[in-house]
Amino acid sequence: MIQSPASFVPTGTLLSDDIIPPGSPWGKVIPQGKTLRIIDLEGCQAVDFLCYNATDPTERYNAADTIKLQSNVYLSKGTKLYSGLGQVLFTITEDTCGKHDTLGGCCSSEINELRYGKANTPNCRDNFLKILGQFELGRKDIVLNVNFFMNVPINADGGLVISDGISKPGDYVDLYAEMDALAVISNCPQVDNPCNGYNPTPIRAIVWEA
Numbered sequence: 001m002i003q004s005p006a007s008f009v010p011t012g013t014l015l016s017d018d019i020i021p022p023g024s025p026w027g028k029v030i031p032q033g034k035t036l037r038i039i040d041l042e043g044c045q046a047v048d049f050l051c052y053n054a055t056d057p058t059e060r061y062n063a064a065d066t067i068k069l070q071s072n073v074y075l076s077k078g079t080k081l082y083s084g085l086g087q088v089l090f091t092i093t094e095d096t097c098g099k100h101d102t103l104g105g106c107c108s109s110e111i112n113e114l115r116y117g118k119a120n121t122p123n124c125r126d127n128f129l130k131i132l133g134q135f136e137l138g139r140k141d142i143v144l145n146v147n148f149f150m151n152v153p154i155n156a157d158g159g160l161v162i163s164d165g166i167s168k169p170g171d172y173v174d175l176y177a178e179m180d181a182l183a184v185i186s187n188c189p190q191v192d193n194p195c196n197g198y199n200p201t202p203i204r205a206i207v208w209e210a
């Protein structure tokens with residue numbers, strides 16, 4: 001079991017503090033005004049993330065609107081996570097890593113088989129479905145997601161590749177809930193590309209109020 005340094009706990013009222021084991025899902029409604037901190041405890045660990053209006057989950061994260069409204073394909077401190085209805089679900093209020101992806105999408109059993117020739121591998125889409133099922137949501141509710149701590153550089157010709165992670169042990173992002181929002185995480189189980197350094201590791205999710 002990881003001994004998590006107390007220094008990760010922000011000042012304020014602590015609402016929850018969870019270690020998410022490698023390859024595991026997590027989900028929680030974050031009330032408006034509270035903050036979700038996601039900590040990459042050992043570094044180079046992709047954290048697949050979806051979010052929804054908790055009151056009406058048909059309103060959910062929209063990667064294209066998030067990109068075009070802020071003229072940037074990367075997410076970092078100050079980025080607002082927009083819904084498809086022009087509302088902000090979360091704002092990234094702190095980010096010690098500096099750059100996060102929202103183009104690469106999540107891994108699935110089928111895509112892993114196409115890319116790596118392996119059937120029935122653990123994957124982020126199945127993790128998402130485990131949590132979404134608890135909220136009466138399913139496969140049709142999975143949209144292009146955020147990949148915190150995943151490094152997907154884009155070259156001048158538009159080329160895109162999942163590359164070696166750049167997050168260091170203890171890097172974190174803070175997500176301030178602008179509305180009551182369902183946050184869904186898959187701590188990515190991928191072992192066939194560099195997004196997790198070929199070795200999935202635990203992360204930590206803290207919810208608090210400043």
Ligand SMILES: [Zn+2]
Nearest residue numbers: 107124188190
């Ligand atoms: Zn994954």
